[in-house]
Amino acid sequence: MEAEIILHVDGSRRALTIDTRTTLLDALRDRLGVYSPKKGCDHGQCGACTVLLNGRRVNSCLVFAVAQDGAEVVTAAGLAEGGNLHPVQQAFLDQDAFQCGYCTPGQVCSAVGMLAEADAAQPSYVTEGFRPEDSPAAADLDDEEIRERMSGNLCRCGAYVNIVAAVRQAAAGGSGA
Amino acid sequence: MTAPLEARAMGSSIERLDGVAKVTGTAPYAWEQPVERPAYLHPVQSTIALGRVTGIDTSAAEALDGVIAVLTRHNALRLEDTSDGELAILQDDAVGFRGQFIGGVIAETPETAREAAALVTVTYDQEAHDARLSADRDDLDAPDQVNAGFPTDTVQGDPDAALAGAAVVIDRTYTTPAEHNNPMEPHTTVAQWTDNGLVLYDSTQGVHQVRRALAPVFGLPIERIHVTSPHVGGGFGSKGLPHSHVILVAMAAQLSGGRPVKLALTRQQLFSVAGYRTPTIQRVRLGADREGRLTAIVHDVVEQTSKIKEFAEQTAVPTRMMYAAENRRTTHRLARLDVPVPSWMRAPGECPGMFGPEVAMDELAEACGVDPIEVRVRNEPHIDPESGRPFANRHLVACLREGARRFGWEQRDHRPRVRLDGDWLAGTGVASSTYPARSQPGSVARIRFADGLFNVSIGAADLGTGTWTVLTQVAADALGVGVGDVRLEIGDTALPKASIAGGSTGLASWGTAIAEAGETFLTKYGTEPEDGDELEAAAPKNPAADEYAMHSFGAQFAEVKVHRFTGEIRVSRMLGVFSAGRIVNPRTARSQFLGGMTMGLGMALHEHSVMDPRFGIIVNHDFAEYHIPANADVLDMDAIWLDEVDEHAGPLGARGIGEIGIVGAAAAIANAAYHATGVRVRDLPLTPDKFL
Ligand code: FES
Ligand code: FES
Numbered sequence: 001m002e003a004e005i006i007l008h009v010d011g012s013r014r015a016l017t018i019d020t021r022t023t024l025l026d027a028l029r030d031r032l033g034v035y036s037p038k039k040g041c042d043h044g045q046c047g048a049c050t051v052l053l054n055g056r057r058v059n060s061c062l063v064f065a066v067a068q069d070g071a072e073v074v075t076a077a078g079l080a081e082g083g084n085l086h087p088v089q090q091a092f093l094d095q096d097a098f099q100c101g102y103c104t105p106g107q108v109c110s111a112v113g114m115l116a117e118a119d120a121a122q123p124s125y126v127t128e129g130f131r132p133e134d135s136p137a138a139a140d141l142d143d144e145e146i147r148e149r150m151s152g153n154l155c156r157c158g159a160y161v162n163i164v165a166a167v168r169q170a171a172a173g174g175s176g177a
Numbered sequence: 178m179t180a181p182l183e184a185r186a187m188g189s190s191i192e193r194l195d196g197v198a199k200v201t202g203t204a205p206y207a208w209e210q211p212v213e214r215p216a217y218l219h220p221v222q223s224t225i226a227l228g229r230v231t232g233i234d235t236s237a238a239e240a241l242d243g244v245i246a247v248l249t250r251h252n253a254l255r256l257e258d259t260s261d262g263e264l265a266i267l268q269d270d271a272v273g274f275r276g277q278f279i280g281g282v283i284a285e286t287p288e289t290a291r292e293a294a295a296l297v298t299v300t301y302d303q304e305a306h307d308a309r310l311s312a313d314r315d316d317l318d319a320p321d322q323v324n325a326g327f328p329t330d331t332v333q334g335d336p337d338a339a340l341a342g343a344a345v346v347i348d349r350t351y352t353t354p355a356e357h358n359n360p361m362e363p364h365t366t367v368a369q370w371t372d373n374g375l376v377l378y379d380s381t382q383g384v385h386q387v388r389r390a391l392a393p394v395f396g397l398p399i400e401r402i403h404v405t406s407p408h409v410g411g412g413f414g415s416k417g418l419p420h421s422h423v424i425l426v427a428m429a430a431q432l433s434g435g436r437p438v439k440l441a442l443t444r445q446q447l448f449s450v451a452g453y454r455t456p457t458i459q460r461v462r463l464g465a466d467r468e469g470r471l472t473a474i475v476h477d478v479v480e481q482t483s484k485i486k487e488f489a490e491q492t493a494v495p496t497r498m499m500y501a502a503e504n505r506r507t508t509h510r511l512a513r514l515d516v517p518v519p520s521w522m523r524a525p526g527e528c529p530g531m532f533g534p535e536v537a538m539d540e541l542a543e544a545c546g547v548d549p550i551e552v553r554v555r556n557e558p559h560i561d562p563e564s565g566r567p568f569a570n571r572h573l574v575a576c577l578r579e580g581a582r583r584f585g586w587e588q589r590d591h592r593p594r595v596r597l598d599g600d601w602l603a604g605t606g607v608a609s610s611t612y613p614a615r616s617q618p619g620s621v622a623r624i625r626f627a628d629g630l631f632n633v634s635i636g637a638a639d640l641g642t643g644t645w646t647v648l649t650q651v652a653a654d655a656l657g658v659g660v661g662d663v664r665l666e667i668g669d670t671a672l673p674k675a676s677i678a679g680g681s682t683g684l685a686s687w688g689t690a691i692a693e694a695g696e697t698f699l700t701k702y703g704t705e706p707e708d709g710d711e712l713e714a715a716a717p718k719n720p721a722a723d724e725y726a727m728h729s730f731g732a733q734f735a736e737v738k739v740h741r742f743t744g745e746i747r748v749s750r751m752l753g754v755f756s757a758g759r760i761v762n763p764r765t766a767r768s769q770f771l772g773g774m775t776m777g778l779g780m781a782l783h784e785h786s787v788m789d790p791r792f793g794i795i796v797n798h799d800f801a802e803y804h805i806p807a808n809a810d811v812l813d814m815d816a817i818w819l820d821e822v823d824e825h826a827g828p829l830g831a832r833g834i835g836e837i838g839i840v841g842a843a844a845a846i847a848n849a850a851y852h853a854t855g856v857r858v859r860d861l862p863l864t865p866d867k868f869l
Contacts, residue, residue, distance in 0.1 A: 030287065036202030040362070098199055099411070148809050
């Protein structure tokens with residue numbers, strides 16, 4: 001079965017006819033040629049496919065494209081508007097927070113989404129008290145909070161030490177707000 | 178002979194040259210290469226471990242709208258050379274392991290290909306398979322040699338007599354499980370047949386190795402296979418040699434009417450067809466005097482291979498050079514099973530092979546009442562015990578001492594299970610690390626001056642290893658110019674041949690070719706070349722390789738906490754100190770060391786590919802069940818190195834660092850867990866149940 005949908009991807013309006021079984025990830029990659037989000041597992045288990053969907057981080061392999069008619073999708077490519085890197089991307093570069101780079105666009109989108117969550121007072125599993133009022137703002141996240149909140153994004157190259165440093169750098173710059 | 182390079186760009190922490198492309202996701206990996214009107218392949222895999230395919234009904238699949246063709250052995254390309262049992266798929270009806278490719282569907286979309294593959298019905302004549310590894314089997318078999326061409330067994334002196342007469346004997350069996358490389362980018366190939374032959378966009382550690390391996394299989398001259406692979410999303414050995422999916426997609430591309438065909442393995446498929454680390458059973462016997470000086474070392478390894486293709490891991494090889502002892506024996510025995518084909522995984526040999534012995538050294542230290550660092554220092558050999566050659570820059574002791582100082586080892590109370598931090602038992606441990614410093618001769622670099630730039634090309638690979646960046650630094654120094662004056666090209670068989678990105682040989686092998694080409698270029702054209710000046714040069718063999726035993730060394734330190742009621746284990750601190758010759762780029766090098774240590778943490782705590790021998794299948798075949806370290810698993814971890822240049826390691830003075838970071842990490846963590854809990858776990862991974 002096919003359906004017609006509109007997606008707003010990295011600022012451009014894209015109309016497409018898709019198989020209703022097509023995930024948002026495959027729609028982006030195979031239908032629209034937007035290869036920035038990666039496929040690491042196709043199962044919601046690795047985070048390589050993370051994009052910002054209507055401003056929130058999601059595993060795009062777990063989302064059916066047909067359900068997202070009219071949605072706003074931002075990928076890591078779209079975060080670097082006009083050739084200027086997003087502060088999170090700059091921090092990843094500064095801290096060498098990647099090796100092969102395959103998990104990286106997902107890590108970057110996840111960090112951007114995560115910092116916004118922190119500023120929206122959303123607690124994590126390691127937040128003492130677990131109430132919104134206990135949740136630290138992005139700039140106040142400690143390493144334990146960053147690690148916990150970034151644990152949905154696996155990195156087989158093992159760049160975690162530098163990913164935490166990069167997110168800390170970006171958070172201190174207030175880029176998540 | 179190439180002169181040593183003067184380091185100007187080398188040694189500086191320049192940012193990765195592919196960094197902007199990586200953080201924006203715009204670096205094209207294999208799937209993302211521009212091709213016209215691709216078709217999509219979804220494989221059909223065997224659901225039995227041994228037997229014959231008696232029938233494949235493809236009618237329902239063929240009837241599906243959007244299916245282009247169904248590939249089976251009945252319409253598959255006949256291969257010219259079927260001697261490699263892993264690559265010789267779809268040539269007959271035999272099934273050699275569960276998950277082996279027996280067909281595939283080519284369709285207009287990935288969804289259709291997958292649906293149609295599920296509609297293919299296969300009937301089998303099933304035979305009783307054998308997928309159980311055990312050291313008690315009576316059919317264990319000695320291979321002719323082990324991986325990388327090492328002898329299967331070695332013996333020096335009379336180890337049995339020395340053990341019988343030793344004051345202290347450690348005799349223990351250690352096991353390491355099967356593990357899967359699991360690069361984050363799944364194995365991916367896009368194939369197209371053109372008038373010029375076969376074109377592949379492949380995720381590989383060596384474009385030239387792919388075409389050299391495939392040419393005889395397809396009966397093609399190598400020039401008729403073109404492989405492109407500019408960016409690779411990790412490999413860790415599993416993309417070292419082509420696996421059977423490359424054959425499958427090339428076969429599929431013969432049925433697509435000339436269209437390119439795309440195949441990316443699913444995460445599950447990768448567990449049966451893309452290689453893995455063999456499980457090992459290691460009996461280690463140490464004989465020593467009361468001060469912990471070794472008189473005998475015996476390391477007997479049992480591991481598995483697939484019946485359809487032999488792979489014999491060189492697990493006991495590091496034991497041949499690590500410590501001094503007059504009497505020594507190492508052996509490897511294989512169980513030949515109906516299982517997927519094992520292959521290289523980060524530091525084959527050293528990685529599992531340093532687990533048993535390095536835990537045994539900790540047990541020896543305890544038995545003798547000697548500090549674990551001291552027991553290693555006391556057994557430091559002055560020459561390579563196996564070859565009798567001097568070591569080139571063996572700095573194990575310096576790594577241990579420097580690490581001890583930084584880690585705060587001096588204050589350590591050696592008694593186990595005496596430190597409680599809340600409900601957490603705390604402990605620290607150490608282990609040695611080593612990896613051979615090899616380089617491969619024969620890589621060729623081309624330098625061409627054009628557009629005011631030195632264009633340097635070599636068919637090398639960057640798997641996240643920093644090749645784009647560090648080879649540019651090497652080229653800049655080889656030509657005496659700035660990094661910005663060099664334009665590097667890698668990852669294509671159209672470029673001069675390069676050795677594989679494996680065995681931590683890439684930098685030394687390719688860098689030597691670039692150094693040689695740079696020196697020749699300057700001699701021929703001077704420092705003011707003209708547009709179009711061009712030459713190629715090959716890396717000479719390193720003459721020191723025949724005179725010295727060349728190895729990198731390291732010391733791994735770990736602090737762990739084990740929950741006294743649940744057995745949960747956390748690695749609270751880790752430090753690696755490495756001696757690896759010149760570090761060409763400290764920024765990328767630290768990342769690579771930390772990456773190896775992180776994978777070693779995974780080996781210690783999480784990784785275990787669980788074979789169900791009743792079905793011959795790895796049951797935990799995805800990231801939900803096969804755990805690799807997540808961000809929250811890695812706490813305080815750092816890697817440092819000795820400031821040195823290895824004057825025997827060729828013009829760069831550098832040894833490769835892709836593998837040493839993982840070696841010894843699991844042993845250090847296991848030793849720390851013993852120190853914390855008093856429970857000696859000899860079977861990886863260190864899951865909570867083992868401490869209760
Ligand atoms: S590809 Fe979506 S979570 Fe792995
Ligand atoms: S950088 Fe390679 S998987 Fe994260």
